[in-house]
Amino acid sequence: MKEAKQALTPRWGAKKFLLLIGSIVVVVAVALTFYVSGGAKERQNTQGTSTFKVEQGPLAISVAQSGTIQSLDQVVIKNEVEGRTTILYLVREGTRVNKGDLLIELDASRLNDDMVDQQIRMINAEAAYIRARENLEVVRNQAQSETERAELDAQFAAEDLKKYVDGDFPKDLMSAEARITINREELRRAEEKLEWSRVLFEEKYISQTELQADELAAQRAQLDLDLALAELKLLQDFTYRRKLDELRSQENQTAMALERVRRKATADVIQTEAELRARESEFQREQGRVVKLEQQIAKTRIYAPNDGLVVYATSTQANFRGNAEPLAEGQEIRERQELIYLPAPGSVKAEIKVHESNLEKVRVGMPVRITVNALPGRVFQGRVTNIAPLPDAVSVWLNPDLKVYNTDIHIEGDAEGLRTGMSCRAEIMVAEYPEALYVPVQAVTRIDGMPTVYVRQGANFGPRQVEVGLDNNRMVHVLGGLEVGEAVLLTPPLESTRGRVTGQNGARAAHPQRGGRG
Known part of the structure; x- marks a missing residue:
């Protein structure tokens, strides 16, 4: 019996395998049949799909965004x-x-420590400034004294030259000439006396000694005359020229010394003044830092x-x-x-961020309805007062693909109960139509760039181009191409949805023309 069960087991396993393979083949065949028949039905027979009948009535086009209540004027x-x-x-x-x-x-502990150090630096800078200021007076006084002394030396040198040329030299010349005249006269007298002495000596009236004395006197007179003539020649040819050159050189040297003293005095004064200005600037800078620290401490x-x-x-x-x-x-x-x-207290505003897809819908001056989470049941009225020209930098930094624009809304009328920081929701009323044709935005797609809807044609749906205006992310304003009561397909066929456009807050079949006709 055991051997019979072992013989039956392989055959039973093979049957199970064949049954499994057969089941898979049947399932695949059924799936293919369903796909083919279902695809044909999707293209030809759309009974049972969701539709929407074109309606006519009031249509409000608005842009709703969350925001925050802020004071219109705040410190x-x-x-x-x-x-x-x-x-x-x-x-x-x-x-x-x-x-x-x-x-x-x-x-303010760090600032107080800095203040102590800075006051020490300011005191040192003040001392250096005072020292430089007093030093300037000393340098000016010294420069004036040296300049006056040099001017006096130059004046004396010029006067010495004039004195020698016009006074000393003529006097020395006159004195030399006078001595020559006197010596000549003395020589003449000595010679005449010597002649008489010789006559008297021959006649034995005087002695030999007296004759020799007269001869010596004549020789002395001749020597004095020669000496006076030599002194005159020395005075004219050497002493005068040398003294004149010496005095002229002294005049030039004192004049140049005076120029040097003047320039040095000017340079010393300028340098000392520059040092004073530097010390004054440093003192003012340190003083300014003290004042700044005082202001910083006060601002704590x-x-x-x-x-x-x-x-x-x-x-x-x-x-x-x-x-x-x-x-x-x-x-x-x-x-x-x-x-x-x-x-x-008083006027407030709402701050919202408008997405770039809605930017061209929104204009300054448009009316806005505002609701506040903290005040349920109350609706506030306002108007758009400002739209930022550039995207919000913080939002761009957090998400480079998100471009939103800061928009201010002035809340008009009674704003009692509103406080800064409250969350709110603002609905900007772009346009309101008392009677308008409209369909859901997901019913509109784009085929070859043209807004298109699928309209019921008997048992099937066919594409039809339409003209659309603005949308409110739920309904789109139909300007032409549809009639009231016509049924449109809410889910266009798969092959046509490749051209669909999605809006910011949901499906959006057709992007309305910017600033489109309302």
Whole structure:
């Protein structure tokens, strides 16, 4: 019996394998048959597919975006302390403050240390400035004294030259000539006396000694005359020229010395004045740094410039990297960082970001309906007041493919209950038509670049080109090509959907012509 079961087992396994193969073949055949018949039915018979009958009635074209309520006029409190600093005290958000109330106190310990060092540098700079100022007076006085002495030397040298030429030399010349005249007269007398002495000696009236005395006197007179003549020649040929050259050279040397003294005095004064200006500039710079540090220390205590409600900047917007860490004591903040908003009571606005696909629909002055999450059931009216010319930089940085434009909406009428930072939703009313033909946006596709819908034609649907206007991301305004009550296919055939265009907030069959006809 056991052997019979072992013989039957392989045959039973083969049957199971054949049955499995047969089942797979049947399933594949059925699937192919269903695909072929189903594809033909999709192209030829669309009974059972979703359709929409063209309707006519009121149609509102609007652009809806979420945003934030902001004060139309608010004071922005920023950190004006250079570098990074820490918050020591922070007023509680939502507090109503009066002008002059303390809002924020920052850590000033580093600035106080810097102030001590800077005051020391300023005192040293002031001492150097005073020393340079007094030194300038000393240099000026010394320069004046040396200049006056050099001028006096030059004056004396010129006077000595004139004195010698016009006084000393003529006097010496006259004296030499006078001596010659006297010596000649003495020589004449001595010679006459010698002649008489010789006559008297021959006649034995005088002695030999007396004759020799007269001869010696005549010789002495001759020598004195020769000496006087030699002195005159020396005076005229050598002494005068040498003295004249010496005095002229002295005059030139004193004149050049005077020029040197004047130039040196000028240079010394200019250099000392430059040093004084440098010391003065350095002192003023150090003094300015002290003043700046005093201002920086004063800015560590931030007071309310006017009455208002305290709103933290971090509560209304995230920073550039999307970090929404709330403002708190002990937090380190950077220079120029926005800290607190003090919105002025009264008028408010809504800030939204409009996607680039809706940008050309929106115009300044368009009416807007605003709803606020915190105030359900209330609808506020407003108008578009400003559209940014360039995309929002933060959004571009976070997502380069996302281009949105900051748009301001002024809220008109009663704005009671609205506070800065509240979330809102703004619906910009682009156009309103009391009677318009419209179909869902997903019913419109593009074939060869032309807006097209599939309209019921008996049991089937056929393509028909239409003219469309604006859409509100749900319904598109049909300007021509359809009639009221005609059934259009909501899901165009697969081969035609390659040309479909999708909008920002959902399917969008046809991109309306920019600023298209309404």
